[in-house]
Amino acid sequence: KIFIGGLPTETTDFDLKNYFVRFGVLADVVVMKDKLTGNGRGFGFVTFEDPEVAEKVVAARHTIRGRSVEAKLAIPRGEAPGPRSDPSDRVTKIFVGGLASTVSEADFKNYFSRWGKIMDAQIMVDHNTKRSRGFGFITFESYKSVEDVIRIRNHEIKVFMFLF
Incomplete structure (x- = not known):
């Protein structure tokens, strides 16, 4: 699962799916929406069936709806790593x-x-x-x-x- 940040507010689930399907089989795609306006909140999540695909996607640069976006591996709540030993x-x-x-x-x-x-x-x-x-x-x-x-x-x- 990857976090996609910096999305334009008009980005839809379809936009994300249409863009990321080229990298591999998708298990889930969601753009987070504002409950009141229904507009995108500027971020979403994409889940690939193959975890190795997600790692390759994170390493690449991406532009959606003309805007450069950030892709990072998503860490589920409660699973964040503890203090890191490698500076x-x-x-x-x-x-x-x-x-x-x-x-x-x-x-x-x-x-x-x-x-x-x-x-x-x-x-x-x-x-x-x-x-x-x-x-x-x-x-x-x-x-x-x-x-x-x-x-x-x-x-x-x-x-x-x-x-x-």
Whole structure:
């Protein structure tokens, strides 16, 4: 299963299926939608029947509906790896989903700064409407900050809960 991030909001399940079927047999395709508007939330998941295909797809560059998108192996909740022993494998950037549209980048950065120095904080916005797409990325100076953040499963910013 792979995570596809950075999708245009108008992307459909059909678009993902039509694009990724060229790499192998698909078991499932889903674009995550906003419950109120029905628009895409900017990310989705593609599951291949053959796990080796997923690894090859992640290694390639992809463009869907004219936009370069990010493909990463999806890690099911509860199966995230523990602290990494190899320093080159330590992660300093995390994906944060389920953000309320009222959360500003200042709120976002301020909330996560309690776990360490932040190098970058970005809430993804729709290019046309300039509204939040409901997710963002935080990059910490240290992998230790990431490990501390992911130990807490539920976080709240401005009384809106999201999960990793």
